[in-house]
Amino acid sequence: MSPADGLAARPIELKVLDARLGREFPLPAPATAASAGVDLRAMVDAPLVLEPGASVLIPSGIAVHIGDPALCALVLPRSGLGHKHGIVLGNLVGLIDADYQGPLMISCWNRSDAAFTIAPGERIAQLVIVPIVRAVFRVVDEFAPSERGEGGFGSSGRH
Numbered sequence: 001m002s003p004a005d006g007l008a009a010r011p012i013e014l015k016v017l018d019a020r021l022g023r024e025f026p027l028p029a030p031a032t033a034a035s036a037g038v039d040l041r042a043m044v045d046a047p048l049v050l051e052p053g054a055s056v057l058i059p060s061g062i063a064v065h066i067g068d069p070a071l072c073a074l075v076l077p078r079s080g081l082g083h084k085h086g087i088v089l090g091n092l093v094g095l096i097d098a099d100y101q102g103p104l105m106i107s108c109w110n111r112s113d114a115a116f117t118i119a120p121g122e123r124i125a126q127l128v129i130v131p132i133v134r135a136v137f138r139v140v141d142e143f144a145p146s147e148r149g150e151g152g153f154g155s156s157g158r159h
């Protein structure tokens, strides 16, 4: 039994905006049975040199309409690119709303001190669908006491 066997697959509508996807490059799909995300590809026309410190908005070649307001999607860096090459996201994390139907874009930021060339179709980030809680804020004057109280920002020390 694979670890993901207990998970019901959830259909999410996807539009292919770049005809190379599904032909020259695979459509987004989990790499393993229990992968949390699917990799997103940089659907640029030609190799793109990202200079140190530069950021650029790259089309993923797809649009997704999540539809269910109890879900959203997060665009996250790939750990290898982020750690080894400093290729992360210009917005740090991308949030895709359930009602967004436009092109899924990836803001790529080269936080390293070396230029990085992004090849057409390269897997550049990943997309994770997550459940959300719809908060309705209820204004109060005082909170009931909690164990932490107002302590934060390192209040518990370092070790």
Ligand SMILES: O=c1ccn([C@H]2C[C@H](O)[C@@H](COP(=O)(O)OP(=O)(O)OP(=O)(O)O)O2)c(=O)[nH]1
Pocket (backbone or CB within 6 Å): 075, 091, 093, 094, 095, 096, 097, 098, 100, 103, 104, 105, 106, 107
């Ligand atoms: O990395 C990202 C982040 C966002 N989006 C799209 C989907 C999201 O639903 C929409 C709006 O994102 P967000 O609310 O984070 O951006 P904003 O600057 O507040 O734009 P808006 O005024 O349109 O809400 O942009 C992307 O394609 N990629």
Ligand SMILES: [Mg+2]
Pocket (backbone or CB within 6 Å): none
């Ligand atoms: Mg917004």
